[in-house]
Amino acid sequence: MKKILILGGGTAGTMMANKLRKNLPLTAWEIKVLDKDEIHYYQPGFLFIPFGIYQPEDVVRDKKDFFSKGIDFEIAEAAKIVGEENKILLKDGSAISYDILIIATGAQVVPEETPELKGELWYKDIFDFYTYEGSTKLAKKLENWEGGKLVINLAETIIKCPVAPLEFTFLADAYFTEKGMRDKVEITYVTPLSGAFTKPKATKMLSQLLAEKKVNVVPDFYLQRVDNERKVLVSYDDKEVPFDLLVSIPVNKGADVIANSHMGDEDGLNFVPTDKQSLQSQQFKNIFVIGDATNVPASKAGSVAHFEAEVLTDNILNYIKGLPFEEKFDGHSNCFIETGFGKAALIDFNYTTEPLPGKFPLAGIGPMELLKESRINHMGKLAFKWIYWHMLLTGKTLPVSTAMSMTGKEVEEEVLV
Amino acid sequence: METILSAPLLATNEEGYLKNYTEWTEEWACAIAAEHNIDLTAKHWEVLQWLRAKQAEGVALSLRKVGNSGIVDIKQLYALFPGGPLKISSKIAGIPKPASCI
Ligand SMILES: Cc1cc2nc3c(=O)[nH]c(=O)nc-3n(C[C@H](O)[C@H](O)[C@H](O)COP(=O)(O)OP(=O)(O)OC[C@H]3O[C@@H](n4cnc5c(N)ncnc54)[C@H](O)[C@@H]3O)c2cc1C
Numbered sequence A: 001m002k003k004i005l006i007l008g009g010g011t012a013g014t015m016m017a018n019k020l021r022k023n024l025p026l027t028a029w030e031i032k033v034l035d036k037d038e039i040h041y042y043q044p045g046f047l048f049i050p051f052g053i054y055q056p057e058d059v060v061r062d063k064k065d066f067f068s069k070g071i072d073f074e075i076a077e078a079a080k081i082v083g084e085e086n087k088i089l090l091k092d093g094s095a096i097s098y099d100i101l102i103i104a105t106g107a108q109v110v111p112e113e114t115p116e117l118k119g120e121l122w123y124k125d126i127f128d129f130y131t132y133e134g135s136t137k138l139a140k141k142l143e144n145w146e147g148g149k150l151v152i153n154l155a156e157t158i159i160k161c162p163v164a165p166l167e168f169t170f171l172a173d174a175y176f177t178e179k180g181m182r183d184k185v186e187i188t189y190v191t192p193l194s195g196a197f198t199k200p201k202a203t204k205m206l207s208q209l210l211a212e213k214k215v216n217v218v219p220d221f222y223l224q225r226v227d228n229e230r231k232v233l234v235s236y237d238d239k240e241v242p243f244d245l246l247v248s249i250p251v252n253k254g255a256d257v258i259a260n261s262h263m264g265d266e267d268g269l270n271f272v273p274t275d276k277q278s279l280q281s282q283q284f285k286n287i288f289v290i291g292d293a294t295n296v297p298a299s300k301a302g303s304v305a306h307f308e309a310e311v312l313t314d315n316i317l318n319y320i321k322g323l324p325f326e327e328k329f330d331g332h333s334n335c336f337i338e339t340g341f342g343k344a345a346l347i348d349f350n351y352t353t354e355p356l357p358g359k360f361p362l363a364g365i366g367p368m369e370l371l372k373e374s375r376i377n378h379m380g381k382l383a384f385k386w387i388y389w390h391m392l393l394t395g396k397t398l399p400v401s402t403a404m405s406m407t408g409k410e411v412e413e414e415v416l417v
Numbered sequence B: 001m002e003t004i005l006s007a008p009l010l011a012t013n014e015e016g017y018l019k020n021y022t023e024w025t026e027e028w029a030c031a032i033a034a035e036h037n038i039d040l041t042a043k044h045w046e047v048l049q050w051l052r053a054k055q056a057e058g059v060a061l062s063l064r065k066v067g068n069s070g071i072v073d074i075k076q077l078y079a080l081f082p083g084g085p086l087k088i089s090s091k092i093a094g095i096p097k098p099a100s101c102i
Helices: A011-023 A043-047 A132-144 A164-178 A200-212 A256-260 A302-321 A375-392 B002-006 B026-035 B042-057 B063-067 B074-080 B085-093
Strands: A002-007 A029-035 A039-041 A060-062 A071-075 A078-082 A087-090 A095-097 A100-103 A107-109 A148-154 A185-190 A215-218 A223-227 A232-235 A240-242 A245-249 A252-254 A287-289 A333-340 A343-349 A358-360 A368-370
Touching: A002 A011, A011 A029, A011 A071, A011 A302, A011 A375, A039 A043, A043 A132, A043 A164, A043 A375, A078 A256, A100 A302, A148 A164, A148 A240, A164 A185, A164 A200, A164 A245, A164 A333, A200 A215, A287 A302, A302 A333, A302 A375, A333 A375, A343 A368, A343 A375, A368 A375, B026 B085, B042 B063, B042 B074, B042 B085, B063 B074, B063 B085, B074 B085
Parallel strands: A002 A029, A002 A100, A029 A071, A100 A287, A148 A185, A148 A245, A185 A215
Antiparallel strands: A039 A060, A078 A087, A087 A095, A107 A252, A223 A232, A232 A240, A333 A343, A358 A368
């Protein structure tokens, strides 16, 4: 009997377990999933909790309920991966060996990386919304907040769901407007990027939206520390931004087990060097990496993990048969961007094609608008929760192609100079 | 000004980044540095060489990686290349503008 061990039973690990189980005989392959935590959080829902749009109970389920028959799910924390010996060590010192290892340990926020971010004001006037605890505490804070300077800050450029901070900003504008107190709140978006987003066309569209919603943008601001006493953000080049309420997206890092195993890349952020097309680890041939845990230059998003899972399933099946990899991950990413007041925008892109305007065909639901606000996009965003629990995790095929398609996208004629 | 005039004319993109990083020369680097009011010291050169070596290895660069290089920390990099440390140092090093991942 051979064994596939999946480290991490979150979005990507759960999908991979279910997909592989369908394709591998029970008599020849054992599939084991290990996670340190029993609860599966629907992380995209963390965005809506601070504004009372989702309740905390909407985003929690039992991890064990999402694995199909024939998958062995165990709660335990891995302390170290020993790739040379094809085994992992658990916190309690015991070892689990494998023939194939899939690393799906995700990304976590680490406020401790930034001096004084997790200081006196943490969960008083400084919050994150990337965790269950942060988003639920922020909901309570917003309920009674009387207004002032609201600052949204990204401490790093590599974060999961890179559009979530913008969505939070748009929803905050709508929330305070609907509460009749928008005039009492000054909203400032402080980012280490040179603009609202990294890709030119999307940045232009999103910057216009921020301006329409009267949000100040402070670009090129790389956070060094937080001054709790004076309530200011301080950058590496000594710029300062004052706040009354800070919503921080702390530095995102891969799991601690990656650092303990010396398997992270040179950024020191514990993301695993991974071949961006095959998703094989660059260090060990029988280790594959998926989801937020990789260092591939694609968004860290559930939709990306889904497209990766389609490719990785085929690649692992080929690997088992001793055949070369046939499927290549193209960096496909598909993200709804909530823009407030019941609307959303949609972006669809990959490693080489930036988000473009146009229409996005979706079988059975109808065309969505790309790079433009619409109500149907917002319906799509809300429908994602149902799709996530009922289709994505269980490994069903979604009505979206794995490779990015140019159908519906408007390409400008290249201007020749 | 003399350095700028004597800078070899190399093909750059619309943002001034060298199209082919193998064409890079030290004179060119000095000229571009001068455009940004930077006098290149030994420390600057060390950073520039490190950036070029990483580019040759195919490593995607970030401020954090330079900060972990052992040559400078992030604060010192800001002092060496004020304004946009990674963007400006990359330009002078003749390597492409760093694409921050999303
Ligand atoms: C606020 C927010 C909004 C988002 N919005 C969207 C959205 O709209 N659309 C979208 O597509 N994506 C969105 N995402 C991103 C999406 O949630 C993630 O990209 C996705 O969950 C990644 O899946 P993963 O399996 O790689 O990691 P995770 O789902 O985080 O799973 C990692 C698992 O590994 C386990 N683990 C870690 N270390 C160990 C260890 N040592 N031993 C055992 N187990 C371990 C963890 O307990 C966890 O269960 C959002 C994320 C956030 C935070």
